[in-house]
Amino acid sequence: MLAPTELFQHLLEESRQAFFVYSVSESRMLYLSEAYERLFPGARRDEIDADLPKLLSYLPPDDQAYARDCFAQLAAGQLHDDLLLRVQPSPDVPLRWLAVQAHQSRASDGQVLLSGAVQDVTVEQEYLRNADLYMSKKNTTLEILSHDLAGPFNMLQQLAEFIGEKTQVLEDPQVQRMIQVMQDTCRDSVKLIRDFVDSEFMDSANVELKRTREDLAEALQQMVETYQQGEHLVAKTFTFSSTHPHVYAEIDHNKFLQVVNNLMSNAIKFTRENGHIAVGVEQHPDHVLVTVADDGVGIPARLHPVLFDRFTKARRPGLRGEKSTGLGMHLIKTLVQLHGGSIWFESQENVGTTFRIHLPTPPAPTPAG
Structure with missing residues (x-):
């Protein structure tokens, strides 16, 4: 029988949502589930820190400043609503909608963390x-x-x-x-x-x-x-x-x-x-x-x-x-x-x-x- 932590890990990896934990204090991703690679074909989880600036460029120009402001508010604990972002890696790729659910917290060592999930909601x-x-x-x-x-x-x-x-x-x-x-x-x-x-x-x-x-x-x-x-x-x-x-x-x-x-x-x-x-x-x-x-x-x-x-x-x-x-x-x-x-x-x-x-x-x- 699977241990609770192993079962939880299995559920995270099999979900359609990409779960993440990001350290605001260290400016790096602490955890990212496998669904990230399904959301962005060709991307790799182990390269996420280097990919973050590129991911921002996937947003239409009108949305990039808005996304920066929203994530800054999330990091400061000032935003509690879900985010809805448009993503289009290139003009020949259809535009998609991603829903981002995230919240700010502090780890036991004082690190400021952002944790949550990202899901493709284009059809909806x-x-x-x-x-x-x-x-x-x-x-x-x-x-x-x-x-x-x-x-x-x-x-x-x-x-x-x-x-x-x-x-x-x-x-x-x-x-x-x-x-x-x-x-x-x-x-x-x-x-x-x-x-x-x-x-x-x-x-x-x-x-x-x-x-x-x-x-x-x-x-x-x-x-x-x-x-x-x-x-x-x-x-x-x-x-x-x-x-x-x-x-x-x-x-x-x-x-x-x-x-x-x-x-x-x-x-x-x-x-x-x-x-x-x-x-x-x-x-x-x-x-x-x-x-x-x-x-x-x-x-x-x-x-x-x-x-x-x-x-x-x-x-x-x-x-x-x-x-x-x-x-x-x-x-x-x-x-x-x-x-x-x-x-x-x-x-x-x-x-x-x-x-x-x-x-x-x-x-x-x-x-x-």
Whole structure:
């Protein structure tokens, strides 16, 4: 029968995860399991100390500084979350995702150690990111369709009201009942459309965030491109701009894009035909700034102080009669704050409105001892 230590060693060596123990104090690997050689074909465990700089070069350039900061924080005991890293040894090799679970500890002789495991999670990440992309496109398409479908119903309701006024002189109860049915059907249809879309957003505020490092520039550009495909449906023009090709932030992908989607939805509601709606993202040293701007009818000054209140008095129908629950802006602010960010706006009647979202980026790590 195998001894407990021998059995444990056998389990470590046969696992798909690569287990490691690294001495921060001595800058060398004390233990590395066999799975490391399966994760990196051609690599050898006994050469790991010499290979460490090369392994860092396997990360895309945008990720290398991020990885250095994370491992510095781990070494200093300041980071307790798992890491998700992209790896691509060469351009002709498909990109892979590695999950790193590690924690800092001290040995009996005072050495600072990092111990943990590395696992290839490429399949899981590709599935999740495809799902995120689908969800983002689904939410954007729902917003476009909701405005496109609600418009004709609102127009029919207004026509029914006009016809009702003109036919009152006939004093025909049957005609009045039929007109009333038309009005009720149109009103209920618009309500059903908006309730369906709003429920998608309101339900999300009650779910715990799952934040990962995401390229906001790429995600927002994809969202705006979906809106651009529906420009002819809502009679608006959409544009996107970014100060950098890649802008990274720690966000819950679906929930943050729902925030931007709802800001876009509001912009569509209160922007006249042939108006312009612009989404932008800016990279700053200590934060990321996201903007959603329109040249619509603006928000009356008297409503500014209460816009983010729960069941706010600032709720008002859109230009096509779209209803408002009064919860949308409150939930937007709640989700932004859950991300550790803040949101504010500038608006002037008949000029337009600009919403700004400030997302802090992690501070530089304290150097490890």
